[in-house]
Amino acid sequence: MKKMGRKELLRKLQELEFAAVDINLYLDTHPENQQALMDYNSISQQLLEHKQIFEMNYGPLINFGFSPSKYPWAWVNEPWPWQE
Template sequence: MKHALPEHYYTQLKELQAVDFVIVELTLYLDTHPDDQQALEQYNRFVHHRMQIAQQFQVEFGPLTSFGYSFSQAPWQWKEAPWPWQV
């Protein structure tokens, strides 16, 4: 089932994916450099930023994940397509 989505859906999703990429890279770096305070601060800033982006996205478009990681409005939103990985 294909839904017509506004352009900012894709813009926000791409921003979220970019931030996720940075978080993964910083996680890998911090695994081998756990005392790098600057990297840790950068990691925490990106995690905070991700939380803000994800919250804004989910308010407008519904949950990004299931299994207790995202809230849902009534009725249950998780069954509504498209899921982020389908676009």
């Protein structure tokens, strides 16, 4: 995977999240579609990997126990993802 900057990585996360939701909705009505399930699992894995890379480099994306923080507490660091 090529090295991405903060903005580029956030954009990739948005794309992967959109695709995951889209395929999830499709699978709700087509649960027997094995290719769609394989695509969903692949996108879910990519999403997890990209989230981990983002959080290692730029801090947590979400709080309340879903994203661990390095020392010092990084949740208050700016800019926030939606301020870009």
